[in-house]
Amino acid sequence: MIIDLSLPLGEETPIYPMDPGVKIRPWAFIEKDGYYMNILKLGEHTGTHVDAPAHFVPGGKAIDELPLKKFIGQAFVIDVRKGNDKIQLEEIPDSGYHDKIVLFSTGGRELSPEVALFLVAEGAKAVGTDAMSIGDDAVHKILLSEELPIFENLTNLESLLGKEFTFIAFPLKIEGGSGSPVRAVAILEDEGEYSESNQWRASLVLDPSREVLWNYIKRSGTFFR
Numbered sequence: 001m002i003i004d005l006s007l008p009l010g011e012e013t014p015i016y017p018m019d020p021g022v023k024i025r026p027w028a029f030i031e032k033d034g035y036y037m038n039i040l041k042l043g044e045h046t047g048t049h050v051d052a053p054a055h056f057v058p059g060g061k062a063i064d065e066l067p068l069k070k071f072i073g074q075a076f077v078i079d080v081r082k083g084n085d086k087i088q089l090e091e092i093p094d095s096g097y098h099d100k101i102v103l104f105s106t107g108g109r110e111l112s113p114e115v116a117l118f119l120v121a122e123g124a125k126a127v128g129t130d131a132m133s134i135g136d137d138a139v140h141k142i143l144l145s146e147e148l149p150i151f152e153n154l155t156n157l158e159s160l161l162g163k164e165f166t167f168i169a170f171p172l173k174i175e176g177g178s179g180s181p182v183r184a185v186a187i188l189e190d191e192g193e194y195s196e197s198n199q200w201r202a203s204l205v206l207d208p209s210r211e212v213l214w215n216y217i218k219r220s221g222t223f224f225r
């Protein structure tokens with residue numbers, strides 16, 4: 001199953017204060033030109049997007065210089081929707097961050113610098129939030145100077161609480177870019193009937209007692225009638 005974690009990108013997309021708004025203007029029409037196309041005008045940090053080190057770190061890598069493996073990985077969501085101040089260390093799990101993409105369901109809250117430092121120290125691979133910003137300049141600098149990509153303006157994170165999944169959000173290859181809009185998704189293993197029937201197929205080969213198969217038949221009732 002694929003879950004879309006991206007906001008629609010249009011002129012109504014909420015914009016961070018002082019950032020440029022989105023403009024979408026028609027360039028060609030089927031009736032007049034034989035084909036349809038629009039012109040886009042938008043900041044690199046519009047809608048669901050990723051920040052590259054160059055966004056805050058002098059001499060830091062631009063979005064086209066980061067390896068693609070930075071934008072895909074095993075991920076989980078931390079629920080920090082309760083509370084209204086910056087997210088503190090006491091609110092997040094003690095461990096389990098190494099090489100993980102760590103996403104925050106925030107209700108609009110931002111990370112404290114202490115949490116950003118902790119994520120870097122624990123070896124997190126990347127960080128994401130459903131808020132407009134992960135945190136203040138200090139938080140950005142802590143994460144970006146260690147080349148952790150920051151995904152902002154994600155959506156639907158609350159639907160992934162308690163699950164492990166693959167997160168993918170590739171940027172456009174903007175030369176020298178400070179960031180890029182992304183199409184962020186979560187890919188979950190299929191559950192239920194499908195994987196269970198695969199399990200009994202495997203059991204025919206692997207399980208001479210056929211225990212898994214008999215349990216499946218008992219539970220599925222009508223299947224073999």
Ligand SMILES: [Zn+2]
Nearest residue numbers: 045051152179
């Ligand atoms: Zn950004």
